[in-house]
Amino acid sequence: MRSPLTMRLALLFGLLVLAFPGHALTIAAASSLRQVMPELEAAFEQQHPDTPIRVIHGASGKLATQILNGAPYDLFLSADDTYPRRLAEQGAGATEPEPYAVGRLALWQGDPQRPALMPEELAGSDIHKIAIAQPRHAPYGLRAREVLQALDLWQLLQPRLVYGENIGQTAGMVESGAADAGLIAWSLTFTPGLSGRPYTLIDQRLHSPLTMAMVITREGADLPDARRFHDFMLSTEAQAILVRYGFEAPTRN
Amino acid sequence: MPELSPQDWQAIAVTLKLCALTTAILLVLATPLAWWLAHRQSPSRTVVQALVALPLVLPPTVLGFYLLIALGPRGPVGQTLEAMGLTHLAFSFEGILVASVIYSLPFAVQPLLEAFRHLGARPVEVAASLGAGPLDRLFTVILPLCRGGFIVAATLTFAHTLGEFGVILMLGGSIPGETQVLSVLIYDYAEAMDYAAAHRLSLGLLIFAFVVLVTVYSFNRRFDGVRP
Numbered sequence: 001m002r003s004p005l006t007m008r009l010a011l012l013f014g015l016l017v018l019a020f021p022g023h024a025l026t027i028a029a030a031s032s033l034r035q036v037m038p039e040l041e042a043a044f045e046q047q048h049p050d051t052p053i054r055v056i057h058g059a060s061g062k063l064a065t066q067i068l069n070g071a072p073y074d075l076f077l078s079a080d081d082t083y084p085r086r087l088a089e090q091g092a093g094a095t096e097p098e099p100y101a102v103g104r105l106a107l108w109q110g111d112p113q114r115p116a117l118m119p120e121e122l123a124g125s126d127i128h129k130i131a132i133a134q135p136r137h138a139p140y141g142l143r144a145r146e147v148l149q150a151l152d153l154w155q156l157l158q159p160r161l162v163y164g165e166n167i168g169q170t171a172g173m174v175e176s177g178a179a180d181a182g183l184i185a186w187s188l189t190f191t192p193g194l195s196g197r198p199y200t201l202i203d204q205r206l207h208s209p210l211t212m213a214m215v216i217t218r219e220g221a222d223l224p225d226a227r228r229f230h231d232f233m234l235s236t237e238a239q240a241i242l243v244r245y246g247f248e249a250p251t252r253n
Numbered sequence: 254m255p256e257l258s259p260q261d262w263q264a265i266a267v268t269l270k271l272c273a274l275t276t277a278i279l280l281v282l283a284t285p286l287a288w289w290l291a292h293r294q295s296p297s298r299t300v301v302q303a304l305v306a307l308p309l310v311l312p313p314t315v316l317g318f319y320l321l322i323a324l325g326p327r328g329p330v331g332q333t334l335e336a337m338g339l340t341h342l343a344f345s346f347e348g349i350l351v352a353s354v355i356y357s358l359p360f361a362v363q364p365l366l367e368a369f370r371h372l373g374a375r376p377v378e379v380a381a382s383l384g385a386g387p388l389d390r391l392f393t394v395i396l397p398l399c400r401g402g403f404i405v406a407a408t409l410t411f412a413h414t415l416g417e418f419g420v421i422l423m424l425g426g427s428i429p430g431e432t433q434v435l436s437v438l439i440y441d442y443a444e445a446m447d448y449a450a451a452h453r454l455s456l457g458l459l460i461f462a463f464v465v466l467v468t469v470y471s472f473n474r475r476f477d478g479v480r481p
Contacts, residue, residue, distance in 0.1 A: 024430075026428065031444065034444075034445050054428065054429045054430065056426060056427050056428055056429075057427075057441070057444070058426075058427070066344065066426055069321060069325045069327070069343050069344075070326035070331070070341050070343045070344060071343065071344040071426055071428075072344055072345075166444065168444040168446070169444050171446060172443060172444060172446050175446050191446050
């Protein structure tokens with residue numbers, strides 16, 4: 001039984017090992033960037049066709065922890081500026097955190113037949129489950145909690161809250177109907193096929209700003225492509241794409 | 254059959270490579286371990302048996318968490334590797350390979366242990382008395398007589414590694430071409446609300462898992478019949 005099977009397996013590994021490419025630009029991007037990222041990548045690749053890019057999405061807090069634990073990400077696009085600053089403080093960043101966009105929260109519903117809700121109406125009796133992202137490591141979750149606290153609904157709605165691991169999963173909870181409504185990133189309402197779902201943009205004065213910042217990691221410090229993508233994010237072209245997907249331009253100081 | 258994307262194929266390649274390497278490594282490691290467990294009556298045997306079975310009981314997050322700490326740049330294994338001029342193992346293919354070997358260990362040991370117990374010590378003793386050396390005994394007595402056990406161990410290890418998720422997610426992240434295995438890619442698709450993509454991979458895995466189990470059970474039956 002040993003020889004033929006083992007040999008065939010050995011041949012298979014050989015082929016698989018050969019099939020793997022060398023170093024690509026690895027970008028860790030906040031889940032709120034999921035819908036916009038393919039377009040940003042395409043625009044960047046048009047200018048730099050020889051740069052293979054791979055993108056890993058996740059909650060910003062989780063990605064920052066992974067970077068601190070040695071994940072090979074070259075550029076970190078966070079959904080806030082706290083995590084990039086933390087990386088810089090702990091010596092895991094090679095650049096100062098640079099704001100590239102401002103995110104917006106939206107109150108989203110899965111049922112296209114219903115009228116858009118105002119956040120104050122969340123206390124209504126027909127809303128059984130409300131999805132937010134985990135405030136502990138997802139910036140949009142933290143802001144969602146601030147909004148509910150500002151409206152004095154946090155305590156009242158406690159029993160109805162369900163938590164997504166990141167904002168993408170949170171949106172999925174609403175989309176699938178598992179939750180009746182959710183406080184998600186406005187950018188995720190631009191998911192293909194889901195644009196008809198009712199949403200209300202949340203007043204930015206109800207939460208601390210979602211200033212989204214990026215940082216080149218120590219891993220990517222010597223990689224020219226990391227710097228190129230970093231600068232590309234601030235270009236007029238990238239900024240225009242971001243605005244089309246529900247982000248606002250960062251305020252320059 | 255719906256069209257698979259390049260990312261799907263990349264994940265399939267990573268997954269197959271991980272499953273095949275894990276299976277090969279585990280067959281080599283688990284054979285002596287299972288033999289020892291089958292024939293030793295010392296008190297340490299119980300402790301070793303419990304250690305082998307731990308991954309069955311522990312949540313994958315516990316294993317993933319400790320492996321991340323141990324294999325990462327600040328952990329004992331990671332630091333030792335870095336001191337030797339190598340790189341640490343967190344978020345790398347080698348890292349998830351180590352994790353898979355540990356995670357699937359009981360699935361390789363258990364069927365072999367069963368087969369070795371059925372075999373008993375006698376055939377090997379007879380072979381030794383006839384002058385067969387240890388390697389000779391392994392290849393001409395143990396392997397042919399316990400063929401069914403080896404096939405079941407290999408298949409279960411392969412299949413269990415295929416179904417691995419939590420440990421890989423914690424230790425490997427989701428790096429395409431490196432640590433993004435099928436189960437993690439499906440999770441990623443579901444998070445992106447790309448249900449069509451999640452569905453085509455999930456359905457494929459479902460069918461594959463079913464075929465694997467049917468294979469295992471049919472082998473089990475066939476070899477039950479020829480056991481002494």
